[in-house]
Amino acid sequence: MLKGLRIVLLLVLFPVVMAAQEEGFTQQDFDDVYLSEIKEENMQLSARIKTFPDAVKEVNKQAAQAIRNKDYKAALRFANKLDSIDPKNADIKNFKGKMLAKTGDSKQSIKAFSDAIKLNPDNKWFYINKAGAQADAGMHAEALLTIQELNSRFPQWSIGYNYKGALLHALNKDKEAVEAYTTALKNKPESALIATNLGDLQLQLNNKPAAVEAYNKALSLQPDYKRAQEKLNVAKVN
Template structure:
């Protein structure tokens, strides 16, 4: 359960380099795509203010990642950090490259530094909590997400993450409560409603699962995952 959960969450983590934009999962709905687009556009703007030296290293890092040379990319991340030690985006990038190099403890610390430098960036919390969850530190991941929820109490994606953590750890009633908050906040997301439907399905509540899959299709009529779940529900 936890491994599948973390795999699904990792697709939402962002790189510091927009040109590297990670492949988007087919499970992402329009709401998630728009949120990611907003962050990528904001990131592009922040990068435009970097020094020339940092921009040049940024290009080298991009090339290294395209070539899947993650050790080299991490070396460049450390160079970037030396040039601009108080840059939250660079800390975030370093954390992602540490993760690519199986340095999960260091990655958690780097994401924490990114949060300290820019506590308003939603995705830094998502990144840190994802790594913690991947290492079976669910309680610590929940604490990170609760910080995010406190800062952005009306952001549905943050509550969806909380619900997913609770769901993955078998706290089903608490997960349903978190999903209820997520569904009643913004952005409205077919993906989140479908996630709750999946939990209802696992609990054997097919009627409620069916209602959620149909509700998801009201939010986004062409959301494939909800369509597929609805068809498969009674097979």
């Protein structure tokens, strides 16, 4: 479900760690645009961390070590401790949401992401994280509402429409999904990954010419994007 679109970031406070949550979708499947957007958010997060109180920084180091050890239960304990020290910190709420998701508590994870959005509604990725948690819990309609809120707040951000397209497809609204991907490609940043997602959907809809056009669009945006080239080769053979 939502293959290639589960761009939920594991935004750990320090160091910053990111991970794709979609099985079979690795970091290599991201295009340069997505990686650049993620890098920019990570840089901004790192800058914010430098302003945190020393007590938060110290606990955060322990949380980071737990993440490196893949001990997410311990990381959640540290997240709760961070939250008790600085309960008005949106980044901590976001981190707590990720650890709750990793430990299987989707309901509280969604709540934590909602809290992060309330504290800082201008962080685009908080909406993506919340929608990802909702989608993981099978709440695709609710996830779509979250993304529509993101689209309304950031109407020119292509990645938001990309996620909208994936969710509409999950809800069997493929015509609207095509429209969402098309809107994404009219906005910034222009992404080979988004064009490839449109091509994949067109191919599923047996619209081969439109699929080939989308894959070629992806390669015009990033000629070395292997996923688009592989999909184009398949489309030409079939």
